[in-house]
Amino acid sequence: MSRSIDVNVDTKTFVRFWIIIAVLIVVANLLQIAFPALIIIGIALFFAVAMMPLVKKIDHKFHKNKSKPGITAGFIVGGLAAIILAVIAVAGPVVVKETTHFVATAPEQIQNTISHWDGLNEFGKNFGIDDAKSQIINLMKDSSQKFLSSFPTTVLSSVGAIGSFLTAAVLVIVLTILFITQGPELFNSFINVIDGKNGKASKVCRKLFQRFGDVISSYVTGQMTVAILDGLVVGISVFIITILFGISTGLAIPMAMVATILYLIPLFGPIIIAGVVSLMLFFSAPLAGFVFLVFYIIYEQVENNVIAPRIQGNSMNLPPLIILIAVILGVYMFGLIGAIVSIPVAGIIKVLIDSYPEIKAIKNSD
Numbered sequence: 001m002s003r004s005i006d007v008n009v010d011t012k013t014f015v016r017f018w019i020i021i022a023v024l025i026v027v028a029n030l031l032q033i034a035f036p037a038l039i040i041i042g043i044a045l046f047f048a049v050a051m052m053p054l055v056k057k058i059d060h061k062f063h064k065n066k067s068k069p070g071i072t073a074g075f076i077v078g079g080l081a082a083i084i085l086a087v088i089a090v091a092g093p094v095v096v097k098e099t100t101h102f103v104a105t106a107p108e109q110i111q112n113t114i115s116h117w118d119g120l121n122e123f124g125k126n127f128g129i130d131d132a133k134s135q136i137i138n139l140m141k142d143s144s145q146k147f148l149s150s151f152p153t154t155v156l157s158s159v160g161a162i163g164s165f166l167t168a169a170v171l172v173i174v175l176t177i178l179f180i181t182q183g184p185e186l187f188n189s190f191i192n193v194i195d196g197k198n199g200k201a202s203k204v205c206r207k208l209f210q211r212f213g214d215v216i217s218s219y220v221t222g223q224m225t226v227a228i229l230d231g232l233v234v235g236i237s238v239f240i241i242t243i244l245f246g247i248s249t250g251l252a253i254p255m256a257m258v259a260t261i262l263y264l265i266p267l268f269g270p271i272i273i274a275g276v277v278s279l280m281l282f283f284s285a286p287l288a289g290f291v292f293l294v295f296y297i298i299y300e301q302v303e304n305n306v307i308a309p310r311i312q313g314n315s316m317n318l319p320p321l322i323i324l325i326a327v328i329l330g331v332y333m334f335g336l337i338g339a340i341v342s343i344p345v346a347g348i349i350k351v352l353i354d355s356y357p358e359i360k361a362i363k364n365s366d
Contacts, residue, residue: 036168039334039337040168040171040172040175041175042341043172043337043341044171044172044175044176044178044179045175045179045183046216046341046344047077047172047176047179048175048176048179048180048183049179049212049213049216049217050216050217050219050220050221051073051076051077051176051180051217052180052183052213052217053213053217054076054217055072055073055076055180058072058076059072073176073177073180073181074177077173077176077177077180078173081169081173084261086257087257087258087260087261090253090254090257187209191205191206200361204355204358204359207355207358208351208352208355211351211355212348212351215344215347215348215351216344216347216348219343219344219347220344222308223263223264223266224264226263226303226307226308227259227260227261227263227264227269228260229303229307230259230260230263230270230273230303231256231257231259231260231263232256233299234255234256234259234273234277234296235252235253235255235256235259236252236256237292237295237296237299238251238252238255238256238277238281238292239252241281241288241291241292242281242288244288245281245284245285245287245288245291246285247281247284247285247288248284251280251281251284255276255277255280258273258276258277259273259277262276264340265336265339265340266323266327266339266340266342266343267323267324267327267339268327268331268339270296270300273296274293274296274297274300277292277296278290278292278293278296317347317350318343318346318347318350322346323343323346326342326343326345326346327339327342327343329342330342330345
């Protein structure tokens with residue numbers, strides 16, 4: 001015999017439930033729409049926290065009587081922006097030139113290479129391919145012509161993306177300067193509000209945010225130092241290789257700039273550097289690309305095990321597995337930006353976990 005269960009829900013509870021659901025849906029939609037803006041704000045805040053110690057040092061040294069953090073921040077942020085634009089302006093045309101030159105000359109180079117392979121046609125017949133030499137050459141010619149014909153269209157279609165990038169970059173620069181100049185004042189106002197309610201909580205908050213800043217600034221400083229060193233090594237090695245193989249030495253400076261920027265991508269940066277620089281050299285002389293690849297692999301072992309630990313001092317103190325998981329999550333959630341900020345974010349989470357006893361003590365004291 002079955003029993004029916006009556007569930008009585010009053011009208012207020014029913015209406016309140018659906019209002020909450022509706023509000024959550026609206027908030028989720030608004031966050032989705034505002035997501036690009038939130039990313040810009042987050043990047044600016046990250047840069048501001050990372051550069052704050054440097055701004056304070058320079059500001060104290062040159063403006064001892066009167067603090068002028070806005071001017072100092074403007075010079076630093078503007079200088080970094082100018083460096084990035086210089087990298088794009090110098091390296092971009094070189095990469096485009098070398099790629100188009102290789103694609104244009106590849107069919108002829110392949111024809112000269114495989115013309116001496118008498119067994120290629122016989123090898124192709126085993127798979128039902130007649131005259132494999134001609135088919136390979138014709139395939140390369142067709143691919144080369146398609147790439148060269150579509151390249152101007154690809155460049156034109158990229159203009160809109162470049163415009164959006166420059167707009168976002170300007171916003172990041174302005175917000176970073178504002179965060180550096182006005183952020184401390186806003187933070188102190190926030191702490192004063194907490195201090196009026198719970199003095200112990202305000203002390204813990206100050207300590208936590210100080211540690212957050214130390215984690216971000218130490219990571220960025222160490223990563224930038226190693227990236228600059230890596231760029232110098234790449235530039236010098238490419239310069240020597242181009243001389244040995246009779247290639248234009250104009251590749252050295254652009255590749256050094258590219259390596260410095262790409263190294264900032266955690267874990268995957270050196271892999272991308274090895275691929276990009278090796279390909280640029282390979283387009284001019286295949287053996288030169290192979291020589292650089294071997295050299296860079298050896299150098300990376302020395303850098304990862306000797307140089308980087310001494311410079312960075314294992315500031316994050318995170319296990320390799322946690323770092324890898326953080327980078328993968330950052331890449332899949334936020335792309336390139338997520339990869340760059342994933343490790344310091346993981347370091348901040350570790351600070352929160354380590355500080356849990358202090359946070360719990362505040363809760364128990366209420």
